[in-house]
Amino acid sequence: MPTFRDWLERTLSRGESVLDAPPALLPADHADVDDLLRAAFATHALDVAGPSLEFDATTAREAALALARACWFLVRPPEDTSPVKLLLTASPTPAAHLSADVSLRLLPAVHRRASRREPGGDLARQIEALLRQWPLSGVLADLEGAPTTAPEFGGHAGLQLLYAERLAATGGRVGWVPVSSPARDRAERVYHGLGKPLPAAPPEEPEPHA
Numbered sequence: 001m002p003t004f005r006d007w008l009e010r011t012l013s014r015g016e017s018v019l020d021a022p023p024a025l026l027p028a029d030h031a032d033v034d035d036l037l038r039a040a041f042a043t044h045a046l047d048v049a050g051p052s053l054e055f056d057a058t059t060a061r062e063a064a065l066a067l068a069r070a071c072w073f074l075v076r077p078p079e080d081t082s083p084v085k086l087l088l089t090a091s092p093t094p095a096a097h098l099s100a101d102v103s104l105r106l107l108p109a110v111h112r113r114a115s116r117r118e119p120g121g122d123l124a125r126q127i128e129a130l131l132r133q134w135p136l137s138g139v140l141a142d143l144e145g146a147p148t149t150a151p152e153f154g155g156h157a158g159l160q161l162l163y164a165e166r167l168a169a170t171g172g173r174v175g176w177v178p179v180s181s182p183a184r185d186r187a188e189r190v191y192h193g194l195g196k197p198l199p200a201a202p203p204e205e206p207e208p209h210a
Contacts, residue, residue: 023068050158104137
């Protein structure tokens with residue numbers, strides 16, 4: 001069984017997950033894993049315009065572990081009946097979104113396989129919930145409806161542009177189109193540059209009257 005760091009390095013660099021036992025991220029491994037994630041984040045951040053973002057080690061580590069667990073639950077043997085549990089405890093700040101995306105951008109591929117293997121199964125549902133919570137990564141998945149976290153990213157222009165580029169590249173599902181400015185304005189700019197119309201956003205729900 002490779003160390004968690006070895007598994008993560010291979011997964012991030014090659015897009016390959018090889019596990020023969022449930023992933024374990026021990027406290028003694030945090031420093032090495034954080035160094036790998038920090039380096040991957042620095043490279044990833046080069047493609048993001050706007051103000052620089054600090055690396056959020058805790059969120060990046062939680063996201064890497066969630067990815068590892070999802071990969072394991074996809075291939076685990078029948079005798080492993082442990083409950084599926086995927087969780088990120090961090091608040092989705094701009095820095096957390098980009099730090100989590102280092103790993104979570106690979107999660108839509110796991111979701112596709114989980115959905116084909118067991119449509120509506122626990123693993124597919126939990127991955128879907130996580131991707132809806134973290135829309136910078138979730139926009140890469142084939143999910144109808146809408147994210148549960150609005151794709152505003154704290155007003156960070158670079159994250160809004162990256163999100164819009166991903167939305168355009170994946171077909172522009174209506175529920176994932178930003179509703180509010182400036183995120184919607186930036187999405188319109190990206191679509192205009194590609195010669196595409198921005199899909200109409202779903203109407204906002206009216207506020208209930210007292």
